[in-house]
Amino acid sequence: MSDETRPHRTAVVIPAAGRGVRLGPGAPKALRMLSGTPILVHAVRAMAASRAVSLVVVVAPPDGAPEVKRLLDEHSLPERTDYLVVPGGESRQESVRLGLEALPEGIDTVLVHDAARPLVPVDTVDSVVAAVREGAVAVVPALPLADTVKEVAPSPGGGPERVVATPERARLRAVQTPQGFAHATLARAHREVAGAVTDDAGMVEALGLDVVVVPGHEEAFKVTRPLDLVLAEAVLARRRAHDGF
Numbered sequence: 001m002s003d004e005t006r007p008h009r010t011a012v013v014i015p016a017a018g019r020g021v022r023l024g025p026g027a028p029k030a031l032r033m034l035s036g037t038p039i040l041v042h043a044v045r046a047m048a049a050s051r052a053v054s055l056v057v058v059v060a061p062p063d064g065a066p067e068v069k070r071l072l073d074e075h076s077l078p079e080r081t082d083y084l085v086v087p088g089g090e091s092r093q094e095s096v097r098l099g100l101e102a103l104p105e106g107i108d109t110v111l112v113h114d115a116a117r118p119l120v121p122v123d124t125v126d127s128v129v130a131a132v133r134e135g136a137v138a139v140v141p142a143l144p145l146a147d148t149v150k151e152v153a154p155s156p157g158g159g160p161e162r163v164v165a166t167p168e169r170a171r172l173r174a175v176q177t178p179q180g181f182a183h184a185t186l187a188r189a190h191r192e193v194a195g196a197v198t199d200d201a202g203m204v205e206a207l208g209l210d211v212v213v214v215p216g217h218e219e220a221f222k223v224t225r226p227l228d229l230v231l232a233e234a235v236l237a238r239r240r241a242h243d244g245f
């Protein structure tokens with residue numbers, strides 16, 4: 001097929017190889033239950049709900065790939081969605097790189113979505129994809145902050161930290177996932193950018209390229225600490241009440 005007629009192909013890489021230390025002792029976070037279903041399965045379904053997504057690459061805990069594959073085989077996904085499972089690495093950044101390396105030829109747009117954000121609404125996914133398809137090389141969903149943020153530093157003589165600055169809150173955003181990228185740009189960022197970053201868009205920023213912001217969603221929060229599980233259960237209960245089942 002020529003470039004003009006070839007369908008646009010979008011894949012999502014889902015890093016799910018973290019331990020979930022901040023959630024407390026137990027199974028790796030992505031395999032813990034939310035309303036009787038593993039967090040990872042919620043996240044995969046949330047991404048597969050977008051008609052744009054044709055391939056899901058799940059990056060599993062290093063020795064957990066067979067279990068993740070079994071879980072995905074057991075829980076139904078839309079027929080249009082293929083999936084692959086690959087073992088992850090020591091850091092989120094390494095896990096994403098391993099997921100990118102597993103992508104087949106012909107993928108134009110890549111989304112990277114934390115397994116730990118199981119409840120992202122499909123409209124948020126679609127608006128990230130749309131912004132990439134409109135020409136952005138990198139897109140992040142983001143929300144304004146509710147709290148004032150301080151920059152702090154250790155006290156020279158020990159003791160409590162000291163505030164060194166108060167950034168202007170109106171200019172700050174809390175960034176979520178899925179983050180969306182032109183495939184070639186994200187692959188280049190993962191090849192060329194050295195040093196640890198906490199999100200993929202940060203690597204594209206390090207290349208000096210533009211990152212576009214679209215509205216995030218409060219239900220796309222990251223399950224990080226025990227209270228987040230309580231909130232996630234409440235969101236699911238509210239959805240069930242709204243859908244009438």
Ligand SMILES: Nc1ccn([C@@H]2O[C@H](COP(=O)(O)OP(=O)(O)OP(=O)(O)O)[C@@H](O)[C@H]2O)c(=O)n1
Pocket residue numbers: 014015016017018019020021022023029030059088089090091092093095096113114115116117222223224
């Ligand atoms: N080596 C790692 C570390 C993290 N992740 C994934 O990156 C996402 C965001 O990371 P975070 O919420 O910090 O997860 P954990 O690293 O598991 O959390 P913690 O720091 O509490 O252990 C999660 O879906 C997590 O599974 C990953 O794939 N590989």
Ligand SMILES: C[C@](O)(CO)[C@H](O)COP(=O)(O)O
Pocket residue numbers: 092114174175176177198199200222
């Ligand atoms: C990618 C991310 O979810 C954007 O907010 C976040 O940076 C991941 O951070 P974590 O500490 O690895 O959870």
